[in-house]
Amino acid sequence: MTCQRRHALALFALIVGSAFAGPAGATTAPALLPAWTPGTLDIHHIQTGRGNSTFIVGPDGTTILIDAGALDPADIEVANAPLKLAPAVPNASLRPGQWIARYIHQTTPADHQRIDYAIITHFHTDHFGSVTPSSPWSATRAYRLSGITDVGDVLPIGVLIDRLQPGSGDPAPHDDLTIRNYYAFADFLKAKRGTRWMPLQLGTTAQIHLANTTAYPGFKVLGIKAGSRIMDGAGGSRAVFDPKRATAPDGSAMENPFSIALRLSYGSFDYYAGGDNTGLDEPYAPDAVDTESVIAPLVGPVDVMALDHHGNRDATNSHILENLRPRVMVEQVYTTDQPGGEVVHRIAAKGLYAGSRDIFATHLFPQTEEAIGPAMIRAFTASGGHVLVRVAPGGASYRVFLLDDLAVKPTIRAVFGPYQSR
DSSP states (O other), X not given: OOHHXXXXXXXXXXHTTOOOOSSSOEEOOOSBOOOOOTTOEEEEEXXXXXXXXXXXXXTTSOEEEEOOOOOOHHHHHTTTTTOOBOOOSSOTTSOHHHHHHHHHHHHSOXXXXXXXXXXXXXXXXXXXXOOOTTSOBOTTSSSBOSTHHHHHHHSOEEEEEESOOTTSOOOOOOOSHHHHHHHHHHHHHHHHSOOEEEEOOTTOSSSSOOSOTTTOTTEEEEEEEETTEEEOSSSSEEESSOGGGGBOTTXXXXXXXXXXXXXXXXXXXXXXXXXXXXXXXXXXXXXXXBOHHHHHHHHOOOSEEEOGGGGOTTSSOHHHHHHHOOSEEEEOOOBTTOSOHHHHHHHHOTTTSOSOOXXXXXXXXXXXXXXXXXXXXXXXXXXXXXXXXXXOTTSSEEEEEEEOTTSXXXXXXXXXXXXXXX
C-alpha cells in the first residue's frame, strides 16, 4: 500500500469518525484551523512546492519567520533533469512568497500583522527566493519580488537575520542578481522602514525573544550555529570547519554547510531547525562537510526536529539522531530526491534511539515511494500539506495538524496527538 493510499484511508477514517491507527492517533477535527490563542506556540511548516518556509507564533504573539523559499522551476526540472518538482500549491495564481505572506496573514494574531524576526538560514533560492530579469519590481522600485522580498514587501519586518558572520572568513554568497536583490531589499528596509539587519548571535537567547518575556519566561530561542561558526558553550563561538572546504571555484560559498541552526524551547518542549546543514563527510559529496555531528550535542534532546536539507541523503546523520532523539520529525519536500533512501532507514532505525517516532512530510512523490519501497511506507505517518505543530500553553504537550495545502484558508485534514513533551 502506498503512502498516499494509506493517508487517504486515514483521512476517510477521520471523515467517518474513526480513529487513525497511528502511534499517537489522529482525531476528528473541524474543517477550519482554530485561531492561535495567547499562551499557545504555533510552528507552521508552510508548503508551496517551491522551497522551505517555517512561520512561528510565540505564546505572546511574537512572530518569527525562518526562510521564504521561491525557487525557479528551471533550476530543478531543466538543470537537474530527470528530477521532478512538486506542484505549486495552492495553485500557480500567486508567487510562492505571496502565498507565504497570505498564509501568515491568516495565522498570525489579527492585531499583530508583522514579522518580528525574519531569519534566512542560507542563500539558496529554495530558502530565500530566486530573482530573474522578469521578476516584478516592488512599488518602490528598490528591489524585485520573490520569496522573502515578496513577504517583506507586504508585512513589516522588525529584525532581519542571516548566516553572514563578519570576521569569520566565510565566503560571500554567489554574486548574482538574486543576492544583489537581497542586499538591496535589506538596505531598503534598514534605511526606510526601520528594520534591523544583523547576523545571528551565537550562544545566546537574548537576540530572538518575546516582547513579553515576563509572562512566558520558559520561551527561548538559542542561536547554535551560523556560517562556519558554532557556539562554544561559554558565551562565544568557535570555528566548526575551515570555510575553504565549502568554497566554490569562483570563491563563493557552497551554501548548505553554512546554514543557521537554532533550538527553540517553551517549557519542557524543544524544537530544532537547521536549514540545510549537512552530515556527510565523504570526498564524493559536493558539500563534503559534516556540521551535524558538531551541532548535535549542543542541541540535545528535542521533541520535534525539522529534517536538515529536506531529508536529502547528505544530512540527518546518525549522530544528530542519536543526540536529538525526536518524537516527531517534519520533512519539507519539493522534489523527487527528497527524502534519500539512507535517511529513511536512519530516521526509522530503533537502533539509533529507542521509542516511537512520527514522521510528517509536506509532500511525498509516488516515484520516491516506489524507489525506496516498504521502509518508506512504514516510516512516514502522514504527508501532503502544511504541517503545524501546536504546543499547549506552558509547553507540556503538543499536537500535529496536517493542513490542506490546496485550500486558500488553513483547513484541517488530520490531527495527531496529543504528545507529551519531554
